[in-house]
Amino acid sequence: MTDPELMSDVRAFLVRYQDAFDAIDGQRIAALFHIPAVTMRGDGSIHALQSRQELASFFQGVADNYQKDGYAGGRFEELQVSPIGGRCALATLDWVMLRHDGSFIRKWRQSYNLVRVDSGWQILVSTFHVPRAATA
Template identity: 40%
Template sequence: METTVEQAKEFFEHYQTMFDSGDMEAFSKLFAEPFISVRPDGSVQSMPTNKCALKFFSEVYDNWKAEGYSSFRTKDFQVTPIGKDSMLVTFTWVMLDDSQNAIREWRQSYNLLARSSSWVVITSTFHA
């Protein structure tokens, strides 16, 4: 599977759509089993199954909604191919409220792995 900026952007457009829709069951299937997330405080959240990811991201979604989150925008994509079927994707998330005002933004990196005809996230890391 060819690794390109276009493939990464397409994957994360789908990722963003699934998250913004609140369909955490579909969203959780975008992750490998297991999946690891390095959180902003440096803690490591390990999710051995998509069911664990569903629970975790449902809580994240609810917490962000309580903060006023309505949707996301992304910017500053960087893609580094890693071997034949993997890539490191880094970009900035901008969390928006209902009026499209920025609540906050952060930089995050994702390691994607090709599985059949799609990509899955094996790890994500928030930048400090």
């Protein structure tokens, strides 16, 4: 796969991922993850998720919390994709959360270690870019 093909393929996958969050649908979100999967959240917590149901429940909670914050949709920007061998890629991007009126809620940087399986791309590891803690 050429770099432009990889970028296009990963972009299409991320649009499906964004659509699943926009639908506030934990099952659809979970279907885009590998089992097992690891996610590091914005608060620095790390979660190793071992089953499709565990993924669905976890990400339903995440999506529900986004919705409580006023989330009605989002977009990604500044996508960078790097191949990692023949079956993996690292995708790094900025997520932008928006309200129904299109106003801004928040923005953050995130990376995904993707693996290509028979059914297509899946997220193996999701990592929020958490700022370094200030040192005294």
